[in-house]
Amino acid sequence: MTINVLNTSHGMSTVLAADEANRPELLRSMLAPMQNMFRYFPGEVDLVQMHARSFGFPLNRRTDEVRAALKLLQSADAWIRIEGALADAVEVQKLAIPGIQIPDITFLLVLGDPDDGYFMGPARGFSGNGSATGFISFTLWPTTENLERLEAAAVHELNHNLRYAPGGVIWDPKMVAVGELIVSEGLADAFSRQLYGPAGYTPIGVPHLSSETVFEKVVSGLDVQGMQHFTAWVHGDEAASRFGTDPVGVPTGAGYAVGNRLVDAYLAATGKSAAEALHAPAAELVRVALNPS
Known part of the structure; x- marks a missing residue:
């Protein structure tokens, strides 16, 4: 390569x-x-x-x-x-x-x-x-x-x-679920953090890492399908308005914050590194993250 x-x-x-x-x-x-x-x-x-x-x-x-x-x-x-x-x-x-x-x-x-x-x-x-x-x-x-x-x-x-x-993971922009988009951002941040520590967090997500309200809201949309929903659920309402899509009621960077939390819970439950979890199916990762026991 x-x-x-x-x-x-x-x-x-x-x-x-x-x-x-x-x-x-x-x-x-x-x-x-x-x-x-x-x-x-x-x-x-x-x-x-x-x-x-x-x-x-x-x-x-x-x-x-x-x-x-x-x-x-x-x-x-x-x-x-x-x-x-x-x-x-x-x-x-x-x-x-x-x-x-x-x-x-x-x-x-x-x-x-x-x-x-x-x-x-x-x-x-x-x-x-x-x-x-x-x-x-x-x-x-x-x-x-x-x-x-x-x-x-x-x-x-x-x-x-x-x-x-x-x-x-097979990329299908028509069928991709918000859950895959959120998980992919969490995995990307986790891999970056594996190499560079806290600098690996995407900055726009950091303010929402401990917000339960943001977490619950984003998790509620994980089954929504289609790449057209990426901006609203990952980047948030201000980005949705900027690019002409419908806001869904999440702050800027919410998807990154929730992705990090889901991935960290999955890594803790499985003992894997972010690099080892590269191809983890989003649905399985979310299932383990939300039910770690």
Whole structure:
């Protein structure tokens, strides 16, 4: 397997240095290796439009500020750190499950939009996607929190990639239940915590880790089916409103908090590590977590 962390340090520098009229095509070229990440979408995705819809950095405003943010990423050795974290995590996973199939992985790191209120507010300047096996993307603003968590966040998304790789859990966006989505986030955080301790918690979920009200609410929706429910049940009401889906009455990051609790209960009951539990069926994990005796 190969890990290809795209050189978006150079790519973003090129886009930001170009005349504004030329930036979209330069960005499209930089993003081209990620095209197959959107294979589950109907029709061909325009990568520049997807970039804009996914909190990507603006092409026609605040250019000096985005350039300064890029320098922060470069100073933090973001690309080198991410590549090293992914390689180390793959070795941990291979030891836990000998013979596991590890896909080739293409990794995209881009800056986000400092004018997007949801992205910079409830989302804390970070958006990660590792659900399409073979591809991982980060869109972030280089806050201290996000720079400190680069490795932990990369390993979280890697866990999603490996769970749904060939030989693992079958991914069906039409039929996937909220329970699988919640469990997958809990497993990804647990794997990240196995390597990086508390930094492995997804920050937006931390405030709700001990809330029984949040736990009971999210558990009540575990049987809801369809990927279209991911945003509302995992990211919460503010994200649902931002993306035009119906809120279900949960706070930001609730799904991560509940996923962590379910997975931790399962690991405690079975004695497994997070890496060993990579392919645990969601229904079985939830059953054991809710009835540990």
